[in-house]
Amino acid sequence: MFQDHKDVLAMDEFMAAAIAEARQGLAEGGIPIGSVLVRDGVILSRGHNKRVQDAAPVMHAEIDCLHNAGRVGHYRGTVLYSTLMPCYLCAGAVVQFGIKKVIAGESATFPGARDFMESHGVDVIDLDLGECKTLMAEFIQRQPQLWQEDIGEL
Amino acid sequence: MFQDHKDVLAMDEFMAAAIAEARQGLAEGGIPIGSVLVRDGVILSRGHNKRVQDAAPVMHAEIDCLHNAGRVGHYRGTVLYSTLMPCYLCAGAVVQFGIKKVIAGESATFPGARDFMESHGVDVIDLDLGECKTLMAEFIQRQPQLWQEDIGEL
Numbered sequence: 001m002f003q004d005h006k007d008v009l010a011m012d013e014f015m016a017a018a019i020a021e022a023r024q025g026l027a028e029g030g031i032p033i034g035s036v037l038v039r040d041g042v043i044l045s046r047g048h049n050k051r052v053q054d055a056a057p058v059m060h061a062e063i064d065c066l067h068n069a070g071r072v073g074h075y076r077g078t079v080l081y082s083t084l085m086p087c088y089l090c091a092g093a094v095v096q097f098g099i100k101k102v103i104a105g106e107s108a109t110f111p112g113a114r115d116f117m118e119s120h121g122v123d124v125i126d127l128d129l130g131e132c133k134t135l136m137a138e139f140i141q142r143q144p145q146l147w148q149e150d151i152g153e154l
Numbered sequence: 155m156f157q158d159h160k161d162v163l164a165m166d167e168f169m170a171a172a173i174a175e176a177r178q179g180l181a182e183g184g185i186p187i188g189s190v191l192v193r194d195g196v197i198l199s200r201g202h203n204k205r206v207q208d209a210a211p212v213m214h215a216e217i218d219c220l221h222n223a224g225r226v227g228h229y230r231g232t233v234l235y236s237t238l239m240p241c242y243l244c245a246g247a248v249v250q251f252g253i254k255k256v257i258a259g260e261s262a263t264f265p266g267a268r269d270f271m272e273s274h275g276v277d278v279i280d281l282d283l284g285e286c287k288t289l290m291a292e293f294i295q296r297q298p299q300l301w302q303e304d305i306g307e308l
Contacts, residue, residue, distance in 0.1 A: 055224045058217050058247060070209045074308040088274075092246020092267070093212060097306040113246070116270075120242075152251040154228040 014038050015105060015127060018081045021048040021061065022135055028053050031150055032135045035065035035082040044078070045069035051150055060150075062090035066097070075099045083132045085112030085124075087151060095120040105132030109140070110151065168192050169259060169281060172235045175202040175215065176289055182207050185304055186289045189219035189236040198232070199223035205304055214304075216244035220251070229253045237286045239266030239278075241305060249274045259286030263294070264305065 014036055021034025025048035034048040047065030050056045059067070062082050072078075075097045080086075083105035086094060091113035094102055101123045107114065114124050140147045148154050168190055175188025179202035188202045201219030204210045213221070216236050226232075229251045234240075237259035240248060245267035248256055255277045261268065268278050294301045302308050 051225065056221060057223075057225055057251070058212075058221045063212050063217075067210060067212045069211075071205065071211055071303070073303065075306065088246040088250040089243075090246070092242040092244070092249075095246075096242040097211070149225070149227065152229065 014043065014079070014081045015083075015103065015129070017043060017046060018061075018083050018105065019131060019135075021046050021065075022083045022132075025049050025053070025061070026135070026139065031146065032139050033061040033082065033084050035061040035080065037065050037069050038079045038081065039077050044072060049150070052146070057150075058089065060087065060090050062086055063093060066093055079103060081105075083129075084110055084136060085114055085126065086117070088113045088116065091117045091122075094122055101125075103127065105129045106136070108133050109136040168197065168233070168235045169237075169257065169283070171197060171200060172215075172237050172259065173285060173289070175200050175219075176237045176286075179203050179207070179215070180289070180293065185300065186293050187215040187236065187238050189215040189234065191219050191223050192233045192235065193231050198226060203304070206300070211304075212243065214241065214244050216240050217247060220247055233257060235259075237283075238264055238290060239268055239280065240271070242267045242270065245271045245276075248276055255279075257281065259283045260290070262287050263290040 017036045018034040022032040026032035030052040031049040036046045037044045045065050045068040047068050049061045050059035078099050079101040080099050081103045085104040085107035103125045107126050171190045172188040176186040180186035184206040185203040190200045191198045199219050199222040201222050203215045204213035232253050233255040234253050235257045239258040239261035257279045261280050271278050
């Protein structure tokens with residue numbers, strides 16, 4: 001009950017939108033990770049992992065989200081939400097594009113590249129949400145090899 | 155003459171293929187950076203920067219190349235060629251996917267994320283090719299703002 005209560009408090013509409021993307025990916029038979037890009041309280045783009053659906057290994061949720069945003073010019077003032085702490089690929093995009101804030105749903109499943117982003121001045125927040133952890137735990141239990149493939153550990 | 159002579163010696167068929175991709179991108183009105191992914195002496199995929207052509211900011215040459223490779227499973231034994239030293243986005247893909255060797259055409263135009271890759275055990279070779287430097291210098295002179303956009307410095 002405490003976990004659920006904390007989740008409700010910590011989650012905003014943007015993380016809820018990222019989770020909706022993750023659930024859409026799961027419904028498509030894919031890896032349940034979702035992301036949204038926000039500026040000035042508005043969602044600029046949404047994305048989810050497309051490894052399975054599009055046979056697209058680079059289309060991690062955050063990369064798909066940035067891809068869907070198109071040419072926004074600069075990224076000042078943007079916040080990237082992801083249901084899972086970004087890996088080095090997605091963290092590299094954050095650092096290169098100058099995105100200064102990342103909000104992750106959780107990092108218990110995968111620690112990602114938090115230190116790398118922070119070392120480049122990115123403000124990283126980990127909401128540690130039970131809903132995000134459960135999504136990944138159930139997926140990894142069903143398809144451990146697919147998860148290993150996605151993080152480059154096959 | 156010495157520069158040209160060195161270039162002929164240092165360039166192999168794979169870097170030549172990456173340069174051909176860069177020139178194709180230029181012909182399409184895009185940013186002239188190309189990449190190929192090689193395993194066991196065979197080109198698995200080719201790519202070039204698609205920011206302009208597809209309004210795709212994440213489609214740096216190396217990301218486009220990895221995207222075009224599709225689901226190769228693991229990346230052991232692969233070598234990623236790029237006409238320009240990979241930026242943090244592309245270097246992040248290299249590190250996350252476990253690509254252990256990167257061969258760049260040059261790093262004079264842009265230092266990229268060589269140190270980051272090397273700190274993660276990636277063998278990075280810089281061929282310092284005049285042809286690659288000239289391609290970028292001519293492009294940046296014509297379209298400096300487009301180049302700033304591509305490296306996140308608008």
